[in-house]
Amino acid sequence: MPYGMDSEELKARFYLSLVPNEAHKALAEKFGTTPEKVVAFINMPHFISRQYVFGSVAEILEIEFTKMLEHNVHFRKCKRCGKYFIMKGNYDTNYCDRIAEGET
Ligand SMILES: [Zn+2]
Structure with missing residues (x-):
């Protein structure tokens, strides 16, 4: 889902008119593209993405731990x-849900 947009708003975007107006044509000429591409670029939602490059496993774990803190993920x-x-949920527990060795 695009950032800050719910599914209904996203759906509405796909039904917007894709017919270029004079402003679209002027912008297209200024940037050397077609008016249809300008309309499509303006109407279509944009997604925010991030990319990380790691040099070691420790760096991967560091970002994972940082993200858990950012998203308020609690662990024990x-x-x-x-x-x-x-x-998970509102359970205040001191035990994980793994099956202990020797038990079923
Ligand atoms: Zn455990």
Whole structure:
């Protein structure tokens, strides 16, 4: 989904008129393209994307940890198995949902 746009707004964008007006034609001439491309560029929503380049596994883990903090993801160390787990929902638990060794 484009940033800041819900599905209804996105749907409405696809039904906008794609007929270029004089302003579109002037802009197209200024930038050396076709008026149809100008209309399409203006009407179609834009997506924000990010790209990361990593030099080591530690850098990947650092960005992952940072993103978890940014998105307020809570995690704890399980008091039974000692592994970290992400806390889901409103449960205030000290144990992960992994099946312990020797149990089914
Ligand atoms: Zn556990």
